[in-house]
């Protein structure tokens with residue numbers, strides 16, 4: 009195990025099984041429709057890549073990137089778009105794909121931003137939720153796991169840009185991020 013890791017919270021097999029079930033549920037709910045899956049860069053890429061491959065309905069993908077408001081100043085709730093969608097989503101069935109919902113500020117902002125473009129529908133699929141950290145209420149239509157308030161990395165999730173390549177979702181040792189989170 010990587011020396012910066014305290015323990016594995018969700019092992020790769022458990023993640024794969026949950027992603028498979030999410031894919032089955034989403035495919036059933038969207039039967040007869042075509043999904044435009046919008047991944048939120050960069051954390052969602054691993055999850056999105058796996059989710060895509062278990063969907064049985066037609067799916068296109070696009071990406072959006074937002075600036076982090078910085079966890080230290082979460083109360084501002086200010087989110088800035090760094091890369092917007094390539095194509096119009098008007099009239100499309102959009103599935104917004106996130107790796108983690110923490111304060112809810114990013115998702116809240118993104119939902120408003122996307123809804124203002126009149127999609128036919130907008131649902132949210134998030135792999136992880138930390139409900140104890142929530143500052144604004146946000147609805148998650150498809151959720152992988154609800155987790156406690158511990159800083160996790162791996163399977164796309166980072167700390168300071170690192171650890172995204174770890175195949176399991178792991179709790180990062182406190183000493184690594186203390187003072188910087």
Ligand code: PRP
Pocket residue numbers: 048049050051052075076077106107108109110111112113114115165166
């Ligand atoms: C993470 C995550 C969400 C956001 C959730 O992104 O991917 O977008 O934080 O936090 P919130 O609910 O408190 O708003 P991050 O800013 O770490 O960027 P990344 O995806 O590039 O790692």
Ligand code: 7HP
Pocket residue numbers: 108109110158159160161165166167
């Ligand atoms: C964002 C984020 N990124 C990685 N790990 C966590 O636990 C996180 N919470 N919010």
